[in-house]
Amino acid sequence: MAVSVKDYLRERFMPHIWCPGCGHGIIMNNLIRAVISLGIRKNDIVMVTGIGCSSRISGYMDFHTLHTIHGRALAFATGVKLSRPELTTIVPMGDGDALAIGGNHFIHAARRNVDMTAIVMNNNVYGMTGGQFSPLSGYGAMATTAPYGNICKAFDIVELAKGAGASFVARTTTYHVTSMKEILEKAITHKGFSVVEVLTQCPTYFGRKNRMGDAVDMLNYFKERTVPIGSEKKEKDPSLIERGIFVQEERAEYCTEYEKVVGKAQGGR
Amino acid sequence: MGDKILFVQGNEACVEGALYAGLNFFAGYPITPSTEIAELLAIRLPERGGKFIQMEDEIASMCAIIGASLTGLKSMTATSGPGFSLKQEAIGYAVMTEVPCVVVNVQRGGPSTGLPTKVSQGDVMQARWGTHGDHSIVALTASTHQDLFRMTVEAFNISETYRTPVILLLDEVIGHMREKLILPEAGEIPLVERLWTSVKEGTNYHPYLPREDGRLPMSDFGGIHRYNVTGLIHDMWGFPSDKPEIAYGLMRHLMDKIEDRVQEMTYLKEFYLDDAETVLISYGSAARSALHLVENRRARGERLGLLELQTLWPFPADAVRERCQQAEFVVVVEMNMGQIMQEVKRTLDEKDKVFLANRIDGTFISPSDIRNILRLIQGKGV
Numbered sequence: 001m002a003v004s005v006k007d008y009l010r011e012r013f014m015p016h017i018w019c020p021g022c023g024h025g026i027i028m029n030n031l032i033r034a035v036i037s038l039g040i041r042k043n044d045i046v047m048v049t050g051i052g053c054s055s056r057i058s059g060y061m062d063f064h065t066l067h068t069i070h071g072r073a074l075a076f077a078t079g080v081k082l083s084r085p086e087l088t089t090i091v092p093m094g095d096g097d098a099l100a101i102g103g104n105h106f107i108h109a110a111r112r113n114v115d116m117t118a119i120v121m122n123n124n125v126y127g128m129t130g131g132q133f134s135p136l137s138g139y140g141a142m143a144t145t146a147p148y149g150n151i152c153k154a155f156d157i158v159e160l161a162k163g164a165g166a167s168f169v170a171r172t173t174t175y176h177v178t179s180m181k182e183i184l185e186k187a188i189t190h191k192g193f194s195v196v197e198v199l200t201q202c203p204t205y206f207g208r209k210n211r212m213g214d215a216v217d218m219l220n221y222f223k224e225r226t227v228p229i230g231s232e233k234k235e236k237d238p239s240l241i242e243r244g245i246f247v248q249e250e251r252a253e254y255c256t257e258y259e260k261v262v263g264k265a266q267g268g269r
Numbered sequence: 270m271g272d273k274i275l276f277v278q279g280n281e282a283c284v285e286g287a288l289y290a291g292l293n294f295f296a297g298y299p300i301t302p303s304t305e306i307a308e309l310l311a312i313r314l315p316e317r318g319g320k321f322i323q324m325e326d327e328i329a330s331m332c333a334i335i336g337a338s339l340t341g342l343k344s345m346t347a348t349s350g351p352g353f354s355l356k357q358e359a360i361g362y363a364v365m366t367e368v369p370c371v372v373v374n375v376q377r378g379g380p381s382t383g384l385p386t387k388v389s390q391g392d393v394m395q396a397r398w399g400t401h402g403d404h405s406i407v408a409l410t411a412s413t414h415q416d417l418f419r420m421t422v423e424a425f426n427i428s429e430t431y432r433t434p435v436i437l438l439l440d441e442v443i444g445h446m447r448e449k450l451i452l453p454e455a456g457e458i459p460l461v462e463r464l465w466t467s468v469k470e471g472t473n474y475h476p477y478l479p480r481e482d483g484r485l486p487m488s489d490f491g492g493i494h495r496y497n498v499t500g501l502i503h504d505m506w507g508f509p510s511d512k513p514e515i516a517y518g519l520m521r522h523l524m525d526k527i528e529d530r531v532q533e534m535t536y537l538k539e540f541y542l543d544d545a546e547t548v549l550i551s552y553g554s555a556a557r558s559a560l561h562l563v564e565n566r567r568a569r570g571e572r573l574g575l576l577e578l579q580t581l582w583p584f585p586a587d588a589v590r591e592r593c594q595q596a597e598f599v600v601v602v603e604m605n606m607g608q609i610m611q612e613v614k615r616t617l618d619e620k621d622k623v624f625l626a627n628r629i630d631g632t633f634i635s636p637s638d639i640r641n642i643l644r645l646i647q648g649k650g651v
Contacts, residue, residue, distance in 0.1 A: 010497075012506070012508060013497075013508060042495060043491070043492070043493065043495060044491070046490055046491065048336070058497070059497050059499065059508070059509065062495055063495055064490040064491060064495050064496070065495070065496075065497045065498065066336065066339065066490070066498045067497065067498065067499035067500065067501070067509075068332065068335075068362065068500065069332070069358055069359060069362050069500055072328060072329065072332045072359065075324065075325075075328065075329035075330075075332035075333050075336075076332045076333065076335060076336040077336060078322070078324070078329070078332075078333050078336065079294070079296060079322075079332065079333030079334060079335065079336025079337040079338075079344075080336040080337065080339065080340055080490060081336075082294075082320050082322055082333075082337065083294055083320060083336070083337040083340040083341075083342050084340045084490070084491045086491075087340075087490070087491045104325055104326060104329075105325065105329055108324075108325035108329070258315075258320070258322075261315050262315045262318055264315070265312070265315035265316045266315070266316060266318070
């Protein structure tokens with residue numbers, strides 16, 4: 001490979017803020033590899049993020065980067081994309097960022113089907129603030145704000161995205177790096193709103209609070225507790241989590257539809 | 270002046286002004302009494318190839334115009350009290366990241382849902398201090414549709430010149446009242462275009478290195494320079510920093526780029542101030558009643574004058590001080606509990622001569638309301 005991952009990083013920003021064992025770097029690595037293999041110019045990529053550990057990813061990458069406010073990355077990205085539809089727009093978010101404070105923007109971005117890629121880096125916890133439960137922590141999970149165990153169930157990001165109308169929905173994990181890269185490539189190429197949930201480990205908070213061991217133990221957990229879509233194992237054990245591409249369909253894309261509005265407005269009605 | 274004459278609502282005059290200024294991106298959410306701005310732009314922007322989007326909420330609208338502005342488009346949103354509250358965090362982000370944009374707030378009665386269809390000027394201080402942290406802000410207003418058109422253009426001009434959000438603080442009466450608007454010819458009101466960087470590709474571009482005149486040359490997202498934009502305290506590269514000297518420099522820059530240019534940003538109108546014993550200070554629709562009263566009283570030989578403020582923030586303290594020096598009474602006419610009155614008191618040495626003539630009940634303040642209060646102040650009884 002002529003280009004290296006390093007060419008896409010801003011070393012000036014380093015060292016990064018992520019803890020030892022954090023899965024976010026694995027996602028960044030695969031994102032860069034996906035961009036390289038798709039051959040997209042750095043000048044043609046806008047990366048928009050919100051607030052949280054995951055959202056710092058934009059600063060480390062050599063694209064046009066917009067590190068915004070908590071939960072609103074997709075709203076900012078919608079403004080960018082509608083203004084410059086030719087730009088590839090990638091929006092990595094944390095699970096709290098995307099689905100608690102940003103939940104409304106998430107479902108409406110899916111409904112609107114603006115051509116952008118939302119990556120939910122799901123580590124089941126608010127890491128930057130020190131380990132509070134998120135809407136993805138799930139029933140029984142321990143967190144600093146759920147010292148007696150969390151009493152509500154988690155969102156299923158895939159089902160939520162499907163229900164909201166996302167035209168591309170996938171799930172992968174930081175253990176499955178090869179398929180993660182392929183899924184990210186497909187998501188970025190997909191014309192419409194694509195959602196990729198990446199299960200990623202937070203050994204510092206979620207892992208420690210829930211006695212899941214170190215980063216390697218958590219990666220093994222992803223290996224053992226997830227199965228490809230339609231696997232027989234899932235039939236035997238419904239608690240297993242499916243990974244793969246759940247939805248991939250052509251649907252009217254917002255910016256393209258808006259061009260038709262412009263045509264109508266200019267052509268007289 | 271052009272020969273195209275319209276008879277329109279203030280909200281329409283605002284739309285005309287924005288389009289004249291070169292607006293090409295609007296994001297909004299329905300709210301009374303500003304909705305007509307969104308409705309009209311939904312028709313007008315696509316006609317000229319511009320972008321209109323109705324977002325899922327007020328916050329998203331504010332965020333979307335910031336994203337659009339970074340790609341080089343002149344951007345605006347419009348709202349009223351509750352929506353203005355929701356937008357505050359993102360307005361602060363635009364302040365911090367120095368992204369030009371215009372936020373229209375057609376004020377209605379508050380707090381909370383308040384009086385959605387009734388007039389108020391209760392958001393003056395929210396415009397100044399609504400978002401967290403120390404910073405400066407620009408807020409403009411107008412009392413006639415002709416002025417509103419002009420101030421909308423100036424809002425874009427200031428926003429683009431100094432890379433700052435500008436608040437256009439209208440009110441329900443101005444927004445919904447119909448009156449004449451003469452559309453200026455192209456070129457009649459000068460337009461400021463964004464200052465783009467001349468730094469060549471492959472050469473270091475510092476997105477957050479201000480020039481001596483306070484301006485920062487921009488590079489569009491999607492252009493030849495890739496850089497980082499963050500709401501964190503950042504250095505000239507746009508990289509986060511918590512170094513005290515970087516924080517201090519940025520804080521001072523955000524404040525000084527506006528506060529050092531108060532005079533340049535001051536728009537006001539003067540009526541019969543030369544020999545005025547009583548100076549009324551007013552703005553927005555309230556200034557219409559104030560002017561009516563002043564003209565009425567002048568006809569009877571009373572030495573009454575009006576200072577109409579079109580720039581509320583940064584507060585034109587020097588101009589106010591100068592115009593009020595000779596006055597026996599200074600009466601601030603506004604539809605709130607004295608938000609500008611307090612600022613006038615802060616400004617003048619003789620605080621005892623400053624009075625308030627107001628209404629806070631959703632009813633438009635009338636000339637006779639002001640006259641009655643004036644008689645009390647002057648010791649004449651009602």
